[in-house]
Amino acid sequence: MKTVCCACRRAKGSVGWKEEAVDHFMGITYGVCPDCYCIALEKIRANYATDRDCENMLIARRNESGGLGLAG
Ligand SMILES: [Zn+2]
Numbered sequence: 001m002k003t004v005c006c007a008c009r010r011a012k013g014s015v016g017w018k019e020e021a022v023d024h025f026m027g028i029t030y031g032v033c034p035d036c037y038c039i040a041l042e043k044i045r046a047n048y049a050t051d052r053d054c055e056n057m058l059i060a061r062r063n064e065s066g067g068l069g070l071a072g
Pocket of ligand 1: 006007008009010032033034035036037067
């Protein structure tokens, strides 16, 4: 089973992620390579939310769900 980055289509090998022909009949699974992961995080941070937004959302959710035993 080959892991292929769903964004840039490079395949994961023993020494990293490289462009390579993938035999789709052998079975592939999709993942995200480290480069695309960092780019995606950057875009999310720039366009959708700040770390502070995420922190606030998580606190609100915790409070809504009764604290899950985590509320102090
Ligand atoms: Zn990628």
